[in-house]
Amino acid sequence: MRLAADRARRATSRASQSSSQRKLRLTIDREHVLSREAETASQRELRLTADRERHTLSRESETYTERELRLTADRERHILSRESETFTQYEDRLTNDRVHHNIIRSLEDEHEHEQRLERDANITIL
Template sequence: MRTQNALSRSQKSAETHEMRLSIDRERHAKSRASETFTQRETRLSSQRNRTDVARSCESVEGRQARLESDRERHADSRASETYTQREARLCLQRSRASFSQSIEDDEERETRSRRDRSQHALSRSLETDEQREESRAAARQRYHELLGDASTHLSQERDRIQEIRGTWSDEQRAAQVEQDRLRRNVNQLSTSDEASTVYYIEEQPWLNKEGSGFMYNVAINYAAYGNIGALEEVCAHCQARKWKGEPNGMCCASAISMNKPTCEADTSPIWTLVWSGDCKVCCIM
């Protein structure tokens, strides 16, 4: 049957062949538009199975010939499509890929990734030096086109912003200048920017140490000022070394005037030790 169809189609003219393909496309489009979700999934699953069986049996030469034919067919099709058709095709392709990847589990994802890597490695190992150079040239061209598109977009954005700002009043322009200045100051003080942080630490040294514990400044590197004075004072009661100006009573309780309690009933050992007048006991307490 297939031989007869192939012989019959080989005898047809190009116009008849194109007409038959157009009729087939319309018939397939109507059939797929009326199919349910289950019917569509069944058809796609059967189609994938047939494709996998056919490709598993093909030789390296047959696969290379098929890929070459597919590339030529796709190139001809994409060269003739309009900008709208191209965007619609890419959008549909992204939607299908996103939906397919969203429903696959970890094992299926790993299988797909491994299959993609194998296909890419095999495809690149079979290409000739000319094909490899053409592929690299096409990649470079796409890269430069993307850069050109980005540059064009930025230029258009600058022109649009300049046009908008050209319609501003003096008050709006002054407000924008003030807002830009505040934004620059915030960015310079951002702790995520190491360079700007170091710069502002150097510009704002820790000069006023008196009472600075209640006025913390994030722009000062307090760790760089570890020397906060020498322990020059000595407590007369417990001989603890203190900073100059440190209030009495911080090291021991002997600086406070204490009298023995008048209540003689409380003779617990702890009170006996506290009120014994021993400075060492007071320091421990």
């Protein structure tokens, strides 16, 4: 229940953010990601394990209705955030996404790479 309340509070908080607050949050998020480049493999594995556990617990405690509400809110938030996006901003966002994914993938070891490929194959099959 606490996780659901946290998600709802975060969604409400982000929905009421001004443009400058959103930009600040996204800048901090990007800086946080870049700081991960300095992580050792063991630190990274500990962080990813904790993230997976937190994510699993969060989703396990979610009811069907909460899940639908979360997904609907996510879709609406994405639509609103990209509604006023210019073509240049769109290209910049895609470029930043590619850079981010390349950084993350460059940190993968062989085992993680195989796991990701298996997950991607399973998603494609579904």
